[in-house]
Amino acid sequence: MRYDAAIIGAGAEGLAAATLLGQAGLRVIVIERGARAGGRCLTREFHPGYRASPYVDDVAEIPAELYWQLDLARHGAVFVPERCSHALWPERCHALNFFASGNGGQARLLAEAAERRRSIAARAVGNGEKRSRLSRAGRAPWPAADWATTALADAVAVESDDEAAHLAALSLAGRAADPYLAGSALHLLGARASAGRLAGGLGRLGDALHAAADAAGVQFAFGLEASDIQRRDGRLSGVGLADGSEIAAQSIISTLDLKRTFLSFFAWNALPRTVVRRVNAFRMAGTTARVLFALSSTPEFAVPQAQDGPIHVAPSLGVLNAAYQDWRLGVVAEHLPVVLNVVSAHDASLAPPDGAVVTATLGAVPFRPFDGAWTHEKRELLRRRARDAAESVSPGFAERIVASEVIAPPDIEDALGATDADLAGGEIAGDQMLGMGPWDEPALPRTPIAGLYLAGSHLTAGAFATCAAGASAARALLADRAKGHRT
Amino acid sequence: MTGARDAIVIGAGVNGLAAAAYLAMAGKRVLVLEARDSEGGLSDVDEFADGVRATRAAHALYALDPSVVRELKLARHGLKFAVRDMPLVGLRNDGKHLVLVRDPYTTARHIVAHSDSDANAWAEFRREWFALARIMRHLWWSANSRNGDDAVARAERVSRMGAGAWLDSWFESDALKATLGFDAHALSPLAAGSALILVWRAAQEMCGLQGAVAFPRGGLRALVDAVAAAACKAGVETRTEAPVADIQVDSEGAVAGVALASGEMIAAPLVLSSLSRRQTLSQPSVRRALGLGEAAQLDRRRSGAQMARVALALDAPPTISGSQVPLTGRFVVAERLDSLTAAHAAAMAGRLPQELTMEVVLPVAADPALAPQGRHLVSVLVGPVPAEIEGGWKAAKSLLAAKVVAQLSRHLPGLSRHLVGIEVLTPDEARHGFGADDAFGGAVDAARLLADWRERVRTPMPGLILCGAAADPVGAVSGRGGRMAACFAFERDARP
Numbered sequence: 001m002r003y004d005a006a007i008i009g010a011g012a013e014g015l016a017a018a019t020l021l022g023q024a025g026l027r028v029i030v031i032e033r034g035a036r037a038g039g040r041c042l043t044r045e046f047h048p049g050y051r052a053s054p055y056v057d058d059v060a061e062i063p064a065e066l067y068w069q070l071d072l073a074r075h076g077a078v079f080v081p082e083r084c085s086h087a088l089w090p091e092r093c094h095a096l097n098f099f100a101s102g103n104g105g106q107a108r109l110l111a112e113a114a115e116r117r118r119s120i121a122a123r124a125v126g127n128g129e130k131r132s133r134l135s136r137a138g139r140a141p142w143p144a145a146d147w148a149t150t151a152l153a154d155a156v157a158v159e160s161d162d163e164a165a166h167l168a169a170l171s172l173a174g175r176a177a178d179p180y181l182a183g184s185a186l187h188l189l190g191a192r193a194s195a196g197r198l199a200g201g202l203g204r205l206g207d208a209l210h211a212a213a214d215a216a217g218v219q220f221a222f223g224l225e226a227s228d229i230q231r232r233d234g235r236l237s238g239v240g241l242a243d244g245s246e247i248a249a250q251s252i253i254s255t256l257d258l259k260r261t262f263l264s265f266f267a268w269n270a271l272p273r274t275v276v277r278r279v280n281a282f283r284m285a286g287t288t289a290r291v292l293f294a295l296s297s298t299p300e301f302a303v304p305q306a307q308d309g310p311i312h313v314a315p316s317l318g319v320l321n322a323a324y325q326d327w328r329l330g331v332v333a334e335h336l337p338v339v340l341n342v343v344s345a346h347d348a349s350l351a352p353p354d355g356a357v358v359t360a361t362l363g364a365v366p367f368r369p370f371d372g373a374w375t376h377e378k379r380e381l382l383r384r385r386a387r388d389a390a391e392s393v394s395p396g397f398a399e400r401i402v403a404s405e406v407i408a409p410p411d412i413e414d415a416l417g418a419t420d421a422d423l424a425g426g427e428i429a430g431d432q433m434l435g436m437g438p439w440d441e442p443a444l445p446r447t448p449i450a451g452l453y454l455a456g457s458h459l460t461a462g463a464f465a466t467c468a469a470g471a472s473a474a475r476a477l478l479a480d481r482a483k484g485h486r487t
Numbered sequence: 488m489t490g491a492r493d494a495i496v497i498g499a500g501v502n503g504l505a506a507a508a509y510l511a512m513a514g515k516r517v518l519v520l521e522a523r524d525s526e527g528g529l530s531d532v533d534e535f536a537d538g539v540r541a542t543r544a545a546h547a548l549y550a551l552d553p554s555v556v557r558e559l560k561l562a563r564h565g566l567k568f569a570v571r572d573m574p575l576v577g578l579r580n581d582g583k584h585l586v587l588v589r590d591p592y593t594t595a596r597h598i599v600a601h602s603d604s605d606a607n608a609w610a611e612f613r614r615e616w617f618a619l620a621r622i623m624r625h626l627w628w629s630a631n632s633r634n635g636d637d638a639v640a641r642a643e644r645v646s647r648m649g650a651g652a653w654l655d656s657w658f659e660s661d662a663l664k665a666t667l668g669f670d671a672h673a674l675s676p677l678a679a680g681s682a683l684i685l686v687w688r689a690a691q692e693m694c695g696l697q698g699a700v701a702f703p704r705g706g707l708r709a710l711v712d713a714v715a716a717a718a719c720k721a722g723v724e725t726r727t728e729a730p731v732a733d734i735q736v737d738s739e740g741a742v743a744g745v746a747l748a749s750g751e752m753i754a755a756p757l758v759l760s761s762l763s764r765r766q767t768l769s770q771p772s773v774r775r776a777l778g779l780g781e782a783a784q785l786d787r788r789r790s791g792a793q794m795a796r797v798a799l800a801l802d803a804p805p806t807i808s809g810s811q812v813p814l815t816g817r818f819v820v821a822e823r824l825d826s827l828t829a830a831h832a833a834a835m836a837g838r839l840p841q842e843l844t845m846e847v848v849l850p851v852a853a854d855p856a857l858a859p860q861g862r863h864l865v866s867v868l869v870g871p872v873p874a875e876i877e878g879g880w881k882a883a884k885s886l887l888a889a890k891v892v893a894q895l896s897r898h899l900p901g902l903s904r905h906l907v908g909i910e911v912l913t914p915d916e917a918r919h920g921f922g923a924d925d926a927f928g929g930a931v932d933a934a935r936l937l938a939d940w941r942e943r944v945r946t947p948m949p950g951l952i953l954c955g956a957a958a959d960p961v962g963a964v965s966g967r968g969g970r971m972a973a974c975f976a977f978e979r980d981a982r983p
Contacts, residue, residue: 146934148647148679149679149680149934149936149937150933150934178677180835181678182680182681182933183647183678183679183933278656280656281655283652325832328828429647429648429649430679431645431647431648431679436644436647
C-alpha cells in the first residue's frame with residue numbers, strides 16, 4: 001500500500017502533523033522505532049510508587065488554534081498554567097508571581113517574551129503556505145529579531161541584580177549560554193514558555209496526541225526504525241526500514257533533527273554540496289541533564305509557596321557565564337545552574353501518600369566531557385551536584401531521599417534520538433531560527449529534496465512552541481499537494 | 488560669547504578634520520577645537536625613543552573612505568601609499584606561517600600546508616564573502632539610499648552569526664580560522680554579529696582594491712597632514728589646546744554652542760563631536776537636557792573588551808623566525824579561534840588574557856623613512872584586553888608590555904635584546920585622552936552593525952551630530968564618520 005505521507009517519529013510534532021493530515025483525508029502512517037507514541041511526553045515509574053517525566057517536566061506552549069484543531073481537550077490534555085517562579089539563595093529569596101498585577105519591568109519583559117513567542121509560532125505555522133524566504137512576506141522582520149543581536153544580561157537588566165539573575169536563570173533553564181554575549185537574549189523566548197502542568201504528568205499529553213491521531217485515522221508502525229529515504233527517478237518513493245523492507249509514500253515528514261535527517265537518511269554524495277556543508281555547520285549541542293529524586297516526605301523550603309513553581313537555586317549571571325565557559329570546554333562546572341521542581345506538589349498521583357517527587361534540571365552539562373565518556377563517576381557527580389544544590393535551599397533534603405535516578409546527556413540522545421542530546425534541536429541563535437534555515441530556498445519546513453519536510457522541534461518555530469513545527473510541515477505538504485493537483 | 492560660527496567640530500582627528508573640511512567647502516564658517524597641542528588625535532605621532540616616532544593607536548589603514556580621498560583631493564595634499572595591499576600573515580607557533588594574499592590561487596597554495604579542504608574552499612568563500620560585502624556597503628554608507636531592506640534580507644543569516652560559527656562552516660584548520668577571525672576582534676567570535684565585522688572589513692575599498700589594508704607613505708601622520716591641509720584650504724579654523732568643558736543647550740533643548748575649559752563660550756547652531764556617543768551625551772548640559780533616564784541608560788552598558796597599542800623601538804631590523812613571510816604584511820598572532828574567545832571572556836571579566844592575541848605591523852619595512860638610520864619599529868595592536876582591568880591600568884601597563892615582548896619573542900627572535908624603547912597606550916588612556924570608547928573598533932554593539940547610517944550619526948539633541956569613529960559601524964581611521972556627519976548636517980539644512 002502506498003501512503004500519501006509517511007511521518008518519521010511519533011513525538012508531539014509527528015503526531016500533530018499526522019493528525020492534521022489525517023483530518024484532511026490523507027492516508028498517513030507514523031513510523032516510530034520505540035513501542036509507544038509521545039516522544040519526550042512520557043511519564044514513567046523510576047522507583048516503585050514514584051513517577052516522573054524523565055526528560056522534561058513540561059513542554060512549550062501549544063498554539064491555541066492547534067490545541068483546538070487537534071481536539072486535545074477532549075482527549076484529556078488539560079493544562080494548568082504555572083503560577084510563579086522562585087529564586088532561592090540559602091539566605092534570601094526572589095519571587096516572580098506570574099499573575100500578580102503591576103510587577104514592573106520584569107512583568108513587561110515576560111509579557112513581551114510571551115507575545116513574541118506566540119507570534120513566532122503563528123508565523124511559523126502560517127509559513128507552511130509560503131515557499132520563499134526572499135519573497136516580500138518572507139522578508140518581513142521576525143518578532144524578536146532584535147534579540148538576536150542583544151546580550152541577555154543587557155535585556156534583563158531591569159531593577160535589582162537578584163531580579164536580573166532570576167530572569168536570566170528562568171530563560172536559560174536547562175540550557176547553556178553566556179549571558180554577556182550578543183545574541184543570548186534570544187533565550188528570553190524560553191522564559192516561562194511552559195504550556196503549564198498536566199494532571200497525570202506529561203505522559204498524558206503523549207496519550208492525548210496519540211488518541212487524536214487515532215481518531216483522525218492515522219496508522220502507526222511501532223518498533224520499526226527508518227534507515228533511509230528512498231528516491232526513484234528523482235522523486236521520493238518511500239522510507240527504507242532497518243529490516244530491509246520499505247514503506248512506500250509520496251511525501252515524507254521527518255521529525256528528527258536536521259543533522260540526523262540529512263546525515264543518516266541520505267548518502268552524503270546524493271545531496272547538493274552546499275546542503276551538506278550547511279547541514280554539517282548546523283550547531284547542536286546538549287546542555288541538559290536531569291536527576292529524579294524520590295523523597296520520603298515533602299521537602300521544606302524557606303518560602304513554602306516556592307514549590308508551586310520552578311525553583312532556581314542561587315542564580316547569578318556570573319554562575320551562568322562560568323558554567324557556559326566550562327561547558328564549552330567539556331567540563332562539568334563547579335556551580336551548575338539547577339532548577340528544582342516539586343512535581344508531586346501539583347499531582348499527587350506521581351508519589352505515594354506522604355512521599356514526594358522532585359526533579360532537578362541541570363544546565364550547562366556537556367554532551368562530550370573533555371576526558372571521555374559519561375562514566376559512572378561522572379553520573380555520580382551530577383547526582384551530588386543536584387543533591388547539594390537542593391540541600392542548600394531545603395535543609396534536610398538529602399535525608400529524605402529514598403531513591404534517585406540520573407539522566408545524563410547520552411541517555412537523552414539514546415531515548416529521544418536527538419543529536420548530541422540537544423533537546424532544543426539546535427543552538428538557540430539568530431542564524432539558526434526565526435526563519436533562517438540551513439538553506440536559503442525553499443523556505444522551511446520545505447527542503448531542497450522535493451516532497452521531504454522537516455518538523456524537528458527547532459527549525460521553524462524555535463524550540464519555543466509545541467506542535468507548531470509539525471503543523472507547519474503538514475500545512476506545507478497540503479499546500480504543495482493542492483498546487484500539484486491544480487496544475 | 489565670542490565670534491559665532493556656523494558649526495563647531497570637537498576633536499581634530501581625521502574624522503573631525505574631514506567633517507570640518509566638508510562643511511567649509513559648502514561655505515560654512517567652521518571652527519575645530521582640539522584639546523591636545525596638535526592635530527591628529529589617535530593617528531598623531533609621538534616620539535618615544537631615540538628619534539623613533541609612532542602613531543598613538545592606528546598603525547595601518549583598514550578603512551579609508553575612497554570618497555573622502557577623492558572629494559577632499561587628499562592625493563593632491565600629499566597622501567601617497569607605501570604599501571597598497573598588505574598581505575595578511577598568520578604567525579604560527581610551529582613556524583608554518585600562513586600568508587593570505589589577494590590572488591585566491593596563490594593563497595590556496597599557501598593554505599594547502601594547513602588543510603586540503605580549506606584550500607579548496609578558499610576561492611568560494613572569498614567570492615561569497617566579498618559579494619556579501621558589496622551588498623552591505625549600500626546599507627552602511629550610501630548617503631542617498633534609505634532603502635537597505637533587500638540587502639539586509641540577503642545578508643541576514645551572516646549578520647546574525649558569530650565569526651566563529653561562520654568560519655567553522657567553511658574551514659577546518661585553526662591557522663586559517665584564527666588568522667581571519669582576528670579581524671572581528673571588536674566582538675567575541677561567539678557573539679552574534681561578529682561575522683559582520685569581517686564583512687565590514689571586506690567592504691572597504693582603498694586604492695581601488697576591495698578589502699585591502701594599506702600603509703601610507705610617511706605613516707598615518709601623512710594622512711592627518713593631508714586632511715588638515717584640505718581643511719585649511721577650505722577655510723577651516725583650528726584651535727589646539729582648547730579643551731571643551733561642556734556643550735551648551737538653549738532653552739528649546741537644541742545645541743547653542745560650546746564652553747571651553749578656559750571659560751570662553753563659542754556660539755554655533757551645529758556641533759559635531761568626534762567623541763564617542765557615550766562621552767558626547769554625558770557632557771553635563773546635554774545630560775541634563777536629555778533627562779536622567781537617558782544618562783542612566785548610557786552608564787548601564789558594559790564597556791567590556793577593547794584594544795591596547797604597544798610600540799617597540801629596536802636597534803636592529805626585526806626578523807621573523809619560521810617560514811618565509813613578506814615583511815610588509817600585517818601579522819596576526821592568534822593560535823586558535825578559541826584563543827580569541829578566551830581572551831574576550833577574560834577581558835569581559837576584567838582580567839588580562841593568559842594568551843594575548845595581537846596584530847603586528849613593521850612600519851619601517853613599509854616605509855624606511857619612518858625611523859632614523861639603524862632604528863626600527865614594531866607596532867602591535869593587542870586585543871581584546873579589558874576596558875577596565877582589575878587593579879587599574881596604571882599597574883597593569885608594564886605587565887602588558889612585558890607579556891607582549893615575551894610572547895612576540897617566539898616569532899621575532901632577539902626582540903628583547905634589541906629593544907631600546909617601549910610605548911603603551913592602554914584602553915583607559917585612549918578613553919580619557921581621546922574620548923575614544925570606540926578606539927580601534929572596540930566596544931562594537933552588534934545592533935550598530937545593522938543600523939541605518941543616520942541612526943549612527945544622529946543624537947537625540949537637535950544640532951548635535953556624531954562625526955567620530957562612532958559614526959561608522961566599526962571604528963577605524965576612515966574619514967567616513969566625518970563625511971557622513973557632514974551629509975547629515977546638509978540634509979538637515981535642506982529640510983524645510
